[in-house]
Amino acid sequence: GAGVSQSPRYKVAKRGQDVALRCDPISGHVSLFWYQQALGQGPEFLTYFQNEAQLDKSGLPSDRFFAERPEGSVSTLKIQRTQQEDSAVYLCASSFRSNQPQHFGDGTRLSIL
Amino acid sequence: AQSVTQLDSHVSVSEGTPVLLRCNYSSSYSPSLFWYVQHPNKGLQLLLKYTSAATLVKGINGFEAEFKKSETSFHLTKPSAHMSDAAEYFCVVSGGIQGAQKLVFGQGTRLTINP
Numbered sequence: 530g531a532g533v534s535q536s537p538r539y540k541v542a543k544r545g546q547d548v549a550l551r552c553d554p555i556s557g558h559v560s561l562f563w564y565q566q567a568l569g570q571g572p573e574f575l576t577y578f579q580n581e582a583q584l585d586k587s588g589l590p591s592d593r594f595f596a597e598r599p600e601g602s603v604s605t606l607k608i609q610r611t612q613q614e615d616s617a618v619y620l621c622a623s624s625f626r627s628n629q630p631q632h633f634g635d636g637t638r639l640s641i642l
Numbered sequence: 643a644q645s646v647t648q649l650d651s652h653v654s655v656s657e658g659t660p661v662l663l664r665c666n667y668s669s670s671y672s673p674s675l676f677w678y679v680q681h682p683n684k685g686l687q688l689l690l691k692y693t694s695a696a697t698l699v700k701g702i703n704g705f706e707a708e709f710k711k712s713e714t715s716f717h718l719t720k721p722s723a724h725m726s727d728a729a730e731y732f733c734v735v736s737g738g739i740q741g742a743q744k745l746v747f748g749q750g751t752r753l754t755i756n757p
Binding site for chain 2: 560562569574577633638
């Protein structure tokens with residue numbers, strides 16, 4: 530498809546486990562963003578890539594959260610030693626350039642038991 | 643710092659009647675403002691975008707929004723609601739460094755359409 534693709538759509542993990550969430554942006558999009566959306570809240574910014582460079586990671590809530598985009602295309606958000614408060618929908622967005630509208634994927638719903 | 647406040651957490655209207663979703667913004671410089679819609683278990687879809695061109699912005703599905711600098715508002719309207727409009731709506735301001743459009747979201751307004 531032509532949109533932003535995220536996998537898995539749903540992920541259940543036990544507290545303390547590590548998880549990895551994948552984002553396939555729209556082909557050719559330079560900018561990639563990760564957001565966290567808690568239940569009943571608006572999305573909150575986590576981190577931003579321009580190509581493979583992570584230019585802003587000010588929104589990552591702790592050092593347990595790590596994101597990468599090694600080849601400037603697919604990105605992975607990793608959460609180590611998950612905790613219950615990490616339960617949320619994680620949204621990925623991409624844009625052709627940083628000042629262009631962002632296109633969102635359907636998100637990964639993460640539940641930590 | 644930039645922020646948006648959505649004044650209503652829930653709006654309920656009858657099908658065929660007008661829709662008004664209210665949003666006030668705070669920005670230290672000329673902002674870019676957006677409205678996004680989110681249907682259940684789906685991602686966010688851009689409805690419309692304001693970037694200091696015309697103050698009245700027309701979007702998809704019959705929605706429009708008016709930028710009022712004097713009132714720091716960017717309310718979303720639609721003349722006639724349709725059942726398919728039922729969703730969560732987010733008012734968004736761009737806030738970033740060096741041109742990056744880090745989006746700052748409001749808390750959302752849930753729109754319910756009554757038959």
